[in-house]
Amino acid sequence: AELGTGTVVLDPTHYYRLVASTHDGYTFLFQLFDKANPTTPWTSVFGMDFSYSSGLCGLLVFEQTYPSSTEGAEAVFDNYLATVPAAGTMRTTVTDVSPPPSGKSTVFYPTVTVGILDRDTSVDTTSILLSLDGVWIPNASLTIDPQVHRPQNPLNAHTDFPGATVTYSNTTLFPWGSRHTNSIVFRDSTSAWQTNAWTWTTAYPSLFASNSLPLGSLKVRGFDFRMVQSANGGVTLANSLDRARQQLAIPPLIPVDLKATGIVQTLSWDKASVPPNNVPGLCSGSYINIAVETFAYLELTPGIHRFRVNSDDRAGLYSGASLTDPNAQAVWENPGNTANTTFEFFVEAAGLYPFQCLWEETGGGAVLYLSSVNLGDLSEVPINDPNDPAGVVKAWYPLVCSSAASPAGPYTVDATASHSFTPVPILGADCSPTEVGQMVTAGTFTIPIPAATRFYRVESPRGTRITKFEKTGSNLVLTYQVL
Numbered sequence: 317a318e319l320g321t322g323t324v325v326l327d328p329t330h331y332y333r334l335v336a337s338t339h340d341g342y343t344f345l346f347q348l349f350d351k352a353n354p355t356t357p358w359t360s361v362f363g364m365d366f367s368y369s370s371g372l373c374g375l376l377v378f379e380q381t382y383p384s385s386t387e388g389a390e391a392v393f394d395n396y397l398a399t400v401p402a403a404g405t406m407r408t409t410v411t412d413v414s415p416p417p418s419g420k421s422t423v424f425y426p427t428v429t430v431g432i433l434d435r436d437t438s439v440d441t442t443s444i445l446l447s448l449d450g451v452w453i454p455n456a457s458l459t460i461d462p463q464v465h466r467p468q469n470p471l472n473a474h475t476d477f478p479g480a481t482v483t484y485s486n487t488t489l490f491p492w493g494s495r496h497t498n499s500i501v502f503r504d505s506t507s508a509w510q511t512n513a514w515t516w517t518t519a520y521p522s523l524f525a526s527n528s529l530p531l532g533s534l535k536v537r538g539f540d541f542r543m544v545q546s547a548n549g550g551v552t553l554a555n556s557l558d559r560a561r562q563q564l565a566i567p568p569l570i571p572v573d574l575k576a577t578g579i580v581q582t583l584s585w586d587k588a589s590v591p592p593n594n595v596p597g598l599c600s601g602s603y604i605n606i607a608v609e610t611f612a613y614l615e616l617t618p619g620i621h622r623f624r625v626n627s628d629d630r631a632g633l634y635s636g637a638s639l640t641d642p643n644a645q646a647v648w649e650n651p652g653n654t655a656n657t658t659f660e661f662f663v664e665a666a667g668l669y670p671f672q673c674l675w676e677e678t679g680g681g682a683v684l685y686l687s688s689v690n691l692g693d694l695s696e697v698p699i700n701d702p703n704d705p706a707g708v709v710k711a712w713y714p715l716v717c718s719s720a721a722s723p724a725g726p727y728t729v730d731a732t733a734s735h736s737f738t739p740v741p742i743l744g745a746d747c748s749p750t751e752v753g754q755m756v757t758a759g760t761f762t763i764p765i766p767a768a769t770r771f772y773r774v775e776s777p778r779g780t781r782i783t784k785f786e787k788t789g790s791n792l793v794l795t796y797q798v799l
Contacts, residue, residue: 525667560607
């Protein structure tokens with residue numbers, strides 16, 4: 317649903333109430349309520365129309381089939397009610413609050429705002445009080461503007477309306493998922509008091525550490541990557557991440573003509589560069605219809621992190637309970653075909669965090685660059701820079717040896733296992749024998765012989781097979797192959 321030009325995402329599990337009103341016949345107010353909080357509107361649109369000078373005229377139309385393929389949606393309206401209030405009884409009203417009632421705040425330090433519109437009565441701005449979680453905010457910390465602004469109204473239309481806009485700039489980083497309550501209290505020109513209260517929940521971007529991988533349990537730096545390309549007769553495919561997912565599916569939902577897997581140290585490539593900064597698995601020729609997915613565990617410290625991503629075309633960064641969590645949440649996704657921007661997320665504790673990057677290129681430039689930004693001096697360092705400069709975020713290759721007391725598990729990472737493998741050069745599929753990357757095809761884990769029976773397995777984003785298991789002195793040597 318969209319009101320004005322600000323997008324409002326409605327929750328299909330909620331019910332909503334829409335209220336259209338006018339107190340003077342030319343100022344029209346349209347309020348959206350979440351019925352979980354029916355007394356305080358989420359947001360509103362309003363404007364003035366002097367076209368009608370004789371009596372009141374109203375028209376409300378519900379369209380279930382909207383002409384646009386990107387706007388509008390199906391809806392069921394259970395009931396409606398139309399009334400004519402007595403003259404002078406439409407008091408000043410709250411038009412919108414932020415964070416929204418029964419909604420979620422996706423910013424770290426949510427600013428609390430309240431819009432109050434004058435109608436038959438007007439707000440006494442000296443009476444306004446605002447509380448947060450039962451504590452009254454000092455008036456000196458509030459900014460009160462004696463108008464409600466609608467800058468998105470059409471050209472030559474009214475954008476400022478009598479009333480008040482109350483703003484409180486919060487400086488507290490609330491715990492992720494915590495619930496908070498605001499109350500706004502004010503008096504109108506008839507000395508009548510009004511109170512509106514609403515609750516909201518923090519839901520800023522946050523990553524959750526892997527429960528099964530303690531710090532120090534991974535031994536090899538780098539990202540696991542898989543690149544696929546569809547020739548498609550030289551015709552470009554849809555420019556979307558959904559198309560990339562179809563190419564990367566196993567088996568692929570779109571025919572794939574070229575593929576490569578391997579390990580890269582940084583997500584930093586450009587088709588115009590020379591190896592190793594080119595698109596992994598490629599070094600020249602056609603770059604259309606490419607899709608690349610990469611996996612790693614990022615070693616992150618507590619607090620707010622800022623990353624920069626430069627992508628052409630689309631990219632998405634995801635994190636969940638595991639590398640292949642089907643419910644992984646998007647930490648960032650391209651809003652358009654290209655991007656060069658920063659984004660932030662919160663980390664609660666030091667640990668290893670599952671991380672997936674999805675990138676696609678349809679035609680033209682082929683660029684992806686991911687770095688971390690120092691919040692102090694705004695300097696940037698590529699994620700997992702092998703030179704290990706100060707502040708680098710390390711990426712650990714996601715191949716581990718786990719063990720359990722029984723075949724059924726539960727399996728946990730075996731911290732005693734040491735990992736060794738020899739990367740195999742990847743030759744450019746389109747310009748062999750140029751080396752364009754490295755691949756992990758096999759390796760070994762060396763494990764001290766345990767005192768009790770243990771069962772072992774090797775885990776990675778792709779399939780693995782244990783090819784040999786032998787005793788060497790006081791150790792067990794497990795040899796594996798990546799499929």
